[in-house]
């Protein structure tokens with residue numbers, strides 16, 4: 001497949017009313033992440049990041065998988081055949097777009113429809129929110145073929161899960177379904193597969209109502225403060241809010257106060273101000 005597969009086909013997307021629907025598109029290979037897919041995903045993220053008609057990015061999977069993790073043939077075996085240079089290049093391509101996703105300008109939602117293995121936990125964590133189908137299956141299968149969950153995956157499960165759950169998934173390679181993943185807080189919510197897209201769209205629309213500049217500062221703050229002391233976080237958040245005020249040329253913060261206090265046209269406790 002690697003010689004004949006067109007790189008542009010490995011990830012597809014459409015933009016519709018503010019939402020970019022991006023799909024892993026190698027269903028015949030269960031959306032395993034090959035070097036071509038990794039390069040294509042970076043190019044797609046590049047294209048979408050500052051488009052004015054995109055407010056939220058959703059990452060889904062074509063067919064029965066979200067992603068079966070790294071492509072064992074094309075990502076591991078074939079790049080290893082090119083020595084350390086090949087290995088480091090393919091690592092930088094995959095880690096590169098996972099990182100890009102973690103700090104993406106727009107809020108991102110993982111819409112997990114099916115299999116999610118190993119390296120797939122990288123983009124799962126890269127997305128700010130995650131909605132899954134009850135029918136989806138998640139697993140750290142690395143242990144089943146003799147490697148530890150690398151590429152940041154061990155860090156992902158330790159950051160997202162209590163130690164016992166992280167250890168269980170890592171050592172047993174056992175699968176969990178969408179409902180278990182939601183109970184464990186690996187994802188935000190689990191819904192039946194036939195409601196997955198509609199529910200994801202509802203959540204995306206909720207985000208589209210918010211101030212887009214504030215969303216970016218707020219999501220970065222959530223990822224950053226975890227490693228800080230309380231005092232560091234307090235200081236950082238004051239500065240982030242000031243930077244947010246500077247970047248928000250609409251002066252949304254003042255407008256939000258005005259619509260509540262002067263106009264009495266909305267209640268901040270119940271929804272977003274009118275942008």
Ligand code: ACO
Nearest residue numbers: 028029030032068069070071072073115117118119141142
């Ligand atoms: N790497 C390379 N090829 C893959 C991968 C993968 N991760 N996953 C699936 N494929 C390929 C299969 O080799 C097969 O190719 P073929 O049609 O040319 O023979 C095709 O996709 C379909 O796979 P099946 O196994 O036939 O599909 P099925 O639906 O029965 O099973 C499942 C799906 C459970 C996902 C299975 O394919 C599987 O176990 N894949 C590997 C999962 C995994 O361990 N990923 C690595 C995680 S570790 C890491 O990412 C670092």
